[in-house]
Amino acid sequence: AGQVDLDAPVADNLAAVARGKGIRIEELTVVILDRPRNAAKIAAVREAGARVRLITDGDVAPALMAALPESGIDVVMGIGGTPEGVITACAMRGLGGEVQGRLAPQSAGERARIEAAGMDLARRLTLDDLVTGEDHFFAATGITQGNILRGVRYTRHGAVTHSLVTRSRSGTWRMVESHHRWETLMQISAVPYRPG
Structure with missing residues (x-):
């Protein structure tokens, strides 16, 4: 910079x-x-x-x-x-x-x-x-395959997402892989998730 x-x-x-x-x-x-x-x-x-x-x-x-x-x-x-x-x-x-x-x-x-x-x-x-301001957050999650983030991958038990998260105050960035289980998603979402 x-x-x-x-x-x-x-x-x-x-x-x-x-x-x-x-x-x-x-x-x-x-x-x-x-x-x-x-x-x-x-x-x-x-x-x-x-x-x-x-x-x-x-x-x-x-x-x-x-x-x-x-x-x-x-x-x-x-x-x-x-x-x-x-x-x-x-x-x-x-x-x-x-x-x-x-x-x-x-x-x-x-x-x-x-x-x-x-x-x-x-x-x-x-x-x-x-x-x-003093503290900024940024998050991006891949939907389709890209150069930085993988797209959403569906498994038998749910979905796997990849995200980039930054925070300015700490000067940190993280690559996060998240596993979302169908059973939990169906309980908290207004969108009906169907496995497979």
């Missing part, structure tokens, strides 16, 4: 991350949402020499991976969704990562709502802006 500057050139930020990790820029993998609005960022990352991994959706998971050791993802760049940015910022509080962003409306309607709320489009937003 503290290595990058949203207003610096892409190559400078990649050099700072590479220095912080003790690797060459060519060894970095940068995830970017594959959208026309990110074309210049994609080109700048490639020109700097880092590897680019394009994704079609789901920008929270790669951001989590960038903060986890040995994930194969080093940086996430580009314009994504605001709700996803706030969710990611909450997780980064516990993972020790960094988030910087700026509102980037994609339509006249979005721009009007931002301006009506009195928000400054030029302002750089940091973790402190996106997630205030």
Whole structure:
């Protein structure tokens, strides 16, 4: 954390991350949402020499991976969704990562709502802006198979889930495997669970 500057050139930020990790820029993998609005960022990352991994959706998971050791993802760049940015910022509080962003409306309607709320489009937003307070929790549970979390697995006796849980106050993160028994789920849920 503290290595990058949203207003610096892409190559400078990649050099700072590479220095912080003790690797060459060519060894970095940068995830970017594959959208026309990110074309210049994609080109700048490639020109700097880092590897680019394009994704079609789901920008929270790669951001989590960038903060986890040995994930194969080093940086996430580009314009994504605001709700996803706030969710990611909450997780980064516990993972020790960094988030910087700026509102980037994609339509006249979005721009009007931002301006009506009195928000400054030029302002750089940091973790402190996106997630205030002293103690933050984040939890994500895999539904389908992913790069971080396994999907729900059904057994004869219930279901097995995998979750990532973070807490900012303690700076901890945990990978949790939970076993849910059908008999207990049927007693506490309004949803009728049927084994098998």
